[in-house]
Amino acid sequence: MPRSTARREEILTVAGELFRQKGYHATSMQDIADRLQLQRGSLYAHIDSKEELLFEIVDRAADRFLEGIERAWREGRTARERLRRALAAHMSVIADHRDTASVFFHEWRFLRDDLRRRIQVKRDRYEARWRELVADGVRRGEFRAVDPRFAALLALSAVNWAYQWYSPEGPLSPAEVAEAFADLILQGLEGRGAPATAELAARAGAAASPGSAPPGAAGADDGAGSR
Amino acid sequence: MPRSTARREEILTVAGELFRQKGYHATSMQDIADRLQLQRGSLYAHIDSKEELLFEIVDRAADRFLEGIERAWREGRTARERLRRALAAHMSVIADHRDTASVFFHEWRFLRDDLRRRIQVKRDRYEARWRELVADGVRRGEFRAVDPRFAALLALSAVNWAYQWYSPEGPLSPAEVAEAFADLILQGLEGRGAPATAELAARAGAAASPGSAPPGAAGADDGAGSR
Amino acid sequence: MPRSTARREEILTVAGELFRQKGYHATSMQDIADRLQLQRGSLYAHIDSKEELLFEIVDRAADRFLEGIERAWREGRTARERLRRALAAHMSVIADHRDTASVFFHEWRFLRDDLRRRIQVKRDRYEARWRELVADGVRRGEFRAVDPRFAALLALSAVNWAYQWYSPEGPLSPAEVAEAFADLILQGLEGRGAPATAELAARAGAAASPGSAPPGAAGADDGAGSR
Amino acid sequence: MPRSTARREEILTVAGELFRQKGYHATSMQDIADRLQLQRGSLYAHIDSKEELLFEIVDRAADRFLEGIERAWREGRTARERLRRALAAHMSVIADHRDTASVFFHEWRFLRDDLRRRIQVKRDRYEARWRELVADGVRRGEFRAVDPRFAALLALSAVNWAYQWYSPEGPLSPAEVAEAFADLILQGLEGRGAPATAELAARAGAAASPGSAPPGAAGADDGAGSR
DNA sequence: TATGAATGAGCGTTCATTCAT
DNA sequence: AATGAATGAACGCTCATTCAT
Numbered sequence: 001m002p003r004s005t006a007r008r009e010e011i012l013t014v015a016g017e018l019f020r021q022k023g024y025h026a027t028s029m030q031d032i033a034d035r036l037q038l039q040r041g042s043l044y045a046h047i048d049s050k051e052e053l054l055f056e057i058v059d060r061a062a063d064r065f066l067e068g069i070e071r072a073w074r075e076g077r078t079a080r081e082r083l084r085r086a087l088a089a090h091m092s093v094i095a096d097h098r099d100t101a102s103v104f105f106h107e108w109r110f111l112r113d114d115l116r117r118r119i120q121v122k123r124d125r126y127e128a129r130w131r132e133l134v135a136d137g138v139r140r141g142e143f144r145a146v147d148p149r150f151a152a153l154l155a156l157s158a159v160n161w162a163y164q165w166y167s168p169e170g171p172l173s174p175a176e177v178a179e180a181f182a183d184l185i186l187q188g189l190e191g192r193g194a195p196a197t198a199e200l201a202a203r204a205g206a207a208a209s210p211g212s213a214p215p216g217a218a219g220a221d222d223g224a225g226s227r
Numbered sequence: 228m229p230r231s232t233a234r235r236e237e238i239l240t241v242a243g244e245l246f247r248q249k250g251y252h253a254t255s256m257q258d259i260a261d262r263l264q265l266q267r268g269s270l271y272a273h274i275d276s277k278e279e280l281l282f283e284i285v286d287r288a289a290d291r292f293l294e295g296i297e298r299a300w301r302e303g304r305t306a307r308e309r310l311r312r313a314l315a316a317h318m319s320v321i322a323d324h325r326d327t328a329s330v331f332f333h334e335w336r337f338l339r340d341d342l343r344r345r346i347q348v349k350r351d352r353y354e355a356r357w358r359e360l361v362a363d364g365v366r367r368g369e370f371r372a373v374d375p376r377f378a379a380l381l382a383l384s385a386v387n388w389a390y391q392w393y394s395p396e397g398p399l400s401p402a403e404v405a406e407a408f409a410d411l412i413l414q415g416l417e418g419r420g421a422p423a424t425a426e427l428a429a430r431a432g433a434a435a436s437p438g439s440a441p442p443g444a445a446g447a448d449d450g451a452g453s454r
Numbered sequence: 455m456p457r458s459t460a461r462r463e464e465i466l467t468v469a470g471e472l473f474r475q476k477g478y479h480a481t482s483m484q485d486i487a488d489r490l491q492l493q494r495g496s497l498y499a500h501i502d503s504k505e506e507l508l509f510e511i512v513d514r515a516a517d518r519f520l521e522g523i524e525r526a527w528r529e530g531r532t533a534r535e536r537l538r539r540a541l542a543a544h545m546s547v548i549a550d551h552r553d554t555a556s557v558f559f560h561e562w563r564f565l566r567d568d569l570r571r572r573i574q575v576k577r578d579r580y581e582a583r584w585r586e587l588v589a590d591g592v593r594r595g596e597f598r599a600v601d602p603r604f605a606a607l608l609a610l611s612a613v614n615w616a617y618q619w620y621s622p623e624g625p626l627s628p629a630e631v632a633e634a635f636a637d638l639i640l641q642g643l644e645g646r647g648a649p650a651t652a653e654l655a656a657r658a659g660a661a662a663s664p665g666s667a668p669p670g671a672a673g674a675d676d677g678a679g680s681r
Numbered sequence: 682m683p684r685s686t687a688r689r690e691e692i693l694t695v696a697g698e699l700f701r702q703k704g705y706h707a708t709s710m711q712d713i714a715d716r717l718q719l720q721r722g723s724l725y726a727h728i729d730s731k732e733e734l735l736f737e738i739v740d741r742a743a744d745r746f747l748e749g750i751e752r753a754w755r756e757g758r759t760a761r762e763r764l765r766r767a768l769a770a771h772m773s774v775i776a777d778h779r780d781t782a783s784v785f786f787h788e789w790r791f792l793r794d795d796l797r798r799r800i801q802v803k804r805d806r807y808e809a810r811w812r813e814l815v816a817d818g819v820r821r822g823e824f825r826a827v828d829p830r831f832a833a834l835l836a837l838s839a840v841n842w843a844y845q846w847y848s849p850e851g852p853l854s855p856a857e858v859a860e861a862f863a864d865l866i867l868q869g870l871e872g873r874g875a876p877a878t879a880e881l882a883a884r885a886g887a888a889a890s891p892g893s894a895p896p897g898a899a900g901a902d903d904g905a906g907s908r
Numbered sequence: 909t910a911t912g913a914a915t916g917a918g919c920g921t922t923c924a925t926t927c928a929t
Numbered sequence: 930a931a932t933g934a935a936t937g938a939a940c941g942c943t944c945a946t947t948c949a950t
Contacts (some may be wrong), residue, residue, distance in 0.1 A: 143416040154381075157389075158380070184381050185416055188413050189364065189414075
């Protein structure tokens with residue numbers, strides 16, 4: 001199989017979109033072919049299997065997330081700054097590669113054992129980086145003596161879950177969401193003075209039309225109920 | 228259809244387990260029947276359709292989560308206490324009804340429009356309660372003037388994501404997990420003094436054999452790789 | 455799967471017939487279903503796979519051939535008599551289970567490794583019996599000091615090949631064919647006196663309409679060119 | 682289409698090999714192209730269809746067999762000698778053009794009606810020659826008054842079947858196999874004195890390691906179990 | 909209640925072949 | 930001569946569901 005041709009990229013893009021909207025199992029090769037105005041068998045001139053599509057989408061997402069935290073680590077000076085950058089990087093991936101990221105979180109478990117294991121390795125490395133980042137902050141005295149596991153998990157949960165509700169069409173940029181979370185995670189609910197997100201709060205509140213659910217809805221995606 | 232018989236409950240239990248392990252679409256009626264040593268067709272003496280099973284599982288989970296936060300609100304006096312109770316209640320549902328909760332998060336989007344909307348209503352109410360809880364804390368002066376949307380979302384994300392990694396076989400009780408998160412959310416990373424979770428940290432660290440990955444793994448569930 | 459129901463036997467019969475006529479790979483489940491006025495998927499209520507059909511057909515044939523030679527060995531007194539009986543038994547299987555026998559010779563190699571090996575064991579045993587039969591005759595002094603391998607192979611080839619040309623509708627009974635071969639194999643071309651088949655020759659010659667090809671054509675089967 | 686170019690011959694050779702190993706229907710144009718390091722579609726610059734390949738392979742084999750018996754007839758003086766030569770010629774074709782011969786026996790029936798009929802004509806002619814050869818021997822008084830049909834069929838069956846078990850890598854040359862069969866066919870099992878194959882028997886016995894099974898196995902070919 | 913045979917649609921994939929380049 | 934993208938049909942098989950018994 002050619003690793004990368006224009007047609008193949010088209011297929012991957014469409015597959016990513018459909019996998020996110022309908023789920024891997026509920027998306028048929030027919031669905032993908034229809035969007036490209038192709039016969040379903042014709043896809044196999046470009047790919048080996050449906051599962052290959054899933055793997056490639058998930059693998060690319062894993063690489064993007066990993067790249068993000070590696071760069072955050074390299075480019076940040078303090079633990080505080082690194083955490084902010086890591087949150088921002090994660091949000092960026094979700095914003096810029098919405099389909100891919102969503103499939104990464106939702107559908108990776110449908111990969112067969114060997115492929116899933118390869119993804120698991122990257123997931124584990126990603127999470128380990130987060131824990132190191134927090135542990136380093138504790139060691140430096142920037143953070144309280146919290147359990148790095150829980151603290152990393154809190155930060156990660158916040159941004160992991162974002163694929164469920166974040167929309168690039170909403171009023172907030174990925175950077176702004178990351179900053180709001182960073183503020184909360186660093187300072188907590190019971191703290192001194194006004195949070196950095198005071199102004200954001202106003203904006204988000206103003207823009208939130210009822211039913212559109214930003215942010216706070218653990219919300220329904222588009223497309224899911226189509227079939 | 229009889230709304231509730233012993234057989235029907237058996238079917239729901241098995242379906243919940245399989246939906247969690249393999250996903251809704253990858254679970255066949257055959258799979259369910261096999262576990263109950265029944266013929267495929269015999270299931271339809273008790274249920275109307277596969278989708279009905281999914282709806283009922285998801286709907287029950289929604290009710291449990293809602294019940295939890297309502298009681299937390301009623302029984303807690305301070306915002307701080309209510310938040311702790313709400314986190315604990317959520318973790319309890321995840322721990323006590325693991326299959327149901329997992330299906331609630333993962334598979335609800337495969338419901339057809341009308342059924343999905345009914346679930347959406349309950350999800351929205353649940354999230355609204357969380358926002359009210361935070362907003363109330365801000366109003367009372369217990370919390371900083373944070374955006375309730377973001378703060379509620381942070382707390383909710385932490386426990387929502389827990390269905391991905393929490394295992395009742397792990398070293399931590401749901402209450403302990405909830406407490407750890409509460410501590411972090413309330414105090415933040417940069418707080419004063421030792422966190423309430425200092426002792427927990429030791430225990431979790433001691434018990435966590437590499438590979439078993441609690442807490443911190445966004446990890447793979449059992450059963451997913453069955454095919 | 456139920457090992458034997460009326461429907462299942464019907465399917466096996468039809469499959470045997472079609473596999474012989476068109477070959478295993480050129481026969482589709484659709485073809486089989488059509489003959490039974492069934493949907494192609496409905497077959498799978500009775501069988502596990504197409505290959506299972508092939509295996510069962512081939513395995514039954516193997517058993518019949520084996521049974522035949524075992525009985526010939528038990529019931530014959532002299533080597534001469536045993537050889538005659540073995541030839542007759544083989545021809546009987548071909549005559550009475552034409553489809554099965556034909557598939558046994560032609561299609562067995564399309565079984566996957568493990569199933570093919572199970573058949574191979576029976577084939578090997580069958581051929582070993584033939585060699586023992588001849589070797590015993592040589593030992594007893596009934597036969598010349600021929601190589602049992604070649605002699606057994608000659609006899610076996612004659613009757614193995616019969617599935618290609620023998621037709622129950624032809625003028626000769628399986629017993630008569632077996633006798634003619636037995637006479638030739640035992641006495642050879644250069645011998646004393648008239649062969650036992652002198653009368654047969656007349657009959658066969660009279661009945662052989664040109665083109666119907668009995669015996670002597672390595673001939674075409676019916677049905678092969680249908681698709 | 683060019684009738685014969687170097688490329689075309691390559692294709693025919695590869696097709697013959699694959700058709701023998703896997704069967705006509707189980708061999709795809711992809712398989713053939715792969716071996717030649719060509720694209721599927723490129724084959725059609727040299728041939729018209731897959732069936733054309735089959736026809737040409739089978740037709741060439743038919744010609745070779747026919748040529749063999751014609752020459753045996755011309756070059757032999759006595760019936761006995763002609764029979765020996767005919768057997769040897771047949772074995773030579775099988776040994777020297779193993780793929781082609783094997784496909785001739787196994788796959789010719791997959792030709793469509795008109796092409797199959799053209800092959801049938803040659804097969805009929807070939808068998809007729811064998812019968813004439815025997816009939817002539819009877820007429821001359823060299824052979825017993827056997828039915829020429831059965832006698833020809835016996836000889837033909839022996840060598841026809843050889844494509845199933847004969848291997849050029851085995852201990853016996855085609856000529857030796859032919860001689861062994863000729864001896865048996867001419868003299869029969871119950872003859873006078875030692876057979877001409879006494880020495881052969883020793884050699885074959887010595888060389889035949891159990892499992893390799895020459896001669897006597899109606900055996901499995903290489904390649905069949907590839908999938 | 910439960911069976912088991914059947915349906916009819918759909919699945920992912922392979923196929924021989926075509927054709928513009 | 931050869932490529933590579935595409936076709937359209939067919940493949941073996943699975944699915945949720947129905948229904949007479």
